[in-house]
Amino acid sequence: MEITGTAQHAAWEARTLPPVEQLRPDLWSIPVPIPHNPLRYVSTYxxxxxxxxxGLLDTGWESDDGWRALTEGLASIGGGVGDLRGVLVTHLHFDHLGLAARVREASGAWVAMHPADVDIVRRLTTTGARSAVDGEVDFLVGLGAPREEALSDVGGAENLAGFHRMAVADRLLEDGARADFPGWDLRAVHTPGHTPGHLCFAERRTGLFFSGDHVLPRISPNISSGPGSGPTGDPLGDFLSSLQAVRDVAATEVLPAHEWRFRGLTDRVDSLTAHHEHRLTELLDAIRAHPNSTPWDLASHLTWSRPWEQYARRMRIFAVTETDAHVRLLARRGLVVGSDGPVPTWTLAAR
Incomplete structure (x- = not known):
């Protein structure tokens, strides 16, 4: 893999925000900070x-600092929010969709997303924050969490209030649809896994591939189950299939939402696939060593970036729900079986 976003990479190593960059005569990247998050920023284009x-691809985290970074970034390229005609959103997460409501209000720009994520956003904006908290707590309890710890990790309804003010897209983009950016040939590529409606965008004129959070140069995106997954949902299986769907795209450069631009899409897809297969093997070993365990318990037996005792709140939720996504794929492959009951436990399948 070749790093092409050298200024982004240097800023990452220096723990600073990268500069606004002109990537082509008609294309720029604008970093928007993410508060209190190890990803630090999202690259809007x-x-x-x-x-x-x-036109804008992704908007950034909704905050006054985020709005300032976006508006000042647009001003630095000779434009402004009022010049925006449309916004493409790769997926529903707050660091991508968060500022879309402010952008639409200030400019009148349309907002486009995949229908699967639009449905989730619509539910979030019509369901009270208290109800969303209760649903997430119940889901974690169903993965084996003690209710008191689940309540502590999810936190109060005020932590989710911003998510209920997100913009509901007024345009829908299905797989293969062409984005309404005159002068560009941007095609939506549906890549479910990170979210059900995640979209990448392939630009046929230039060969640029805007990968959102689907393919990142350094880390794997979080692939988690959630209250909307249902008992038979398979987010990791969806993600691995989506990786294969983009593996052989003839990309001249990959422009992700985080970290830095790069070349070598095929190699990176292979690396991400191998990472998750290794993770599945590690989880299978954990189930062998600790039969009749819940995903909440199994997460503590896996390798993470820091000691498990340091995980709490949203970090622990992501770890446990990612563990559950891996368990679901093992079950789909017939390698593990779950017990009956409201809180299933997992053992190796009889061979």
Missing amino acids: AFALDGGGL
């Missing part, structure tokens, strides 16, 4: 459109 105006 501004496109000059034929006939005037700008």
Whole structure:
């Protein structure tokens, strides 16, 4: 894999925000900070459109600092929020969709997403924060969490209040649809896994591949189950299939939402696939050593970036739900079986 976003990579190593960069005569990257998050920033992309105006891919985390970074970034390229005609959103997470409501209010720009994520956002914006907290707590209890610890990790309803003000997209983009960015040939590529409606965008004129959170240069995106997954959902299986779907895209450069730009899409897809297969093997070993365990318990027996005792709140939720996503794929492959009851436990399948 070749790093092409050298300024982004240098800023990452220096723990600073990267600069606004002109990537092509009609394309720029604008970093928008993410508060209190190890990912640090999301790269939004501004496109000059034929006939005037700008298009935007992703918007950034909704905060005053985020809004300032986006508006100042647009000003630095000779534009402004009022020049935005449309916004493409790769997926529903707050660091990608968060500022879309402010952008639409300030500019009148349309907002486009995949229908699967639009459905989730619509539910979030019509369900009270208290109800969302209760649903997440119940889901974690169903994975084996003690209710008191689940309540502590999820926190109060105020922690989710911002998510209920997100923009509901007014345009839907299915797989293969062409984005309405005049002068560009951007095609939506549905890549479920990180979220059910995650979209990448392949630009046929230039060969650029905007990968969102689907393919990142350094880490694997979080692939988790959740209250909306249902008992038969298989987010990791979806993700691995989506990786194969983009593996052989002839990309001249990959432009992700985080970290830095790079070349070598095929190699990176192979590396991500191998990572998750290794993780599945590690989890299978943990189930062999600790039969009749829940995902909550199994997560503590896996290798993480820091000691398990340091995991709490949202980090622990992500770890446990990611463990559950891996358990679900092992079950689908017929390698493990779950017990009956409201809190299933897992053992190796009889061979």
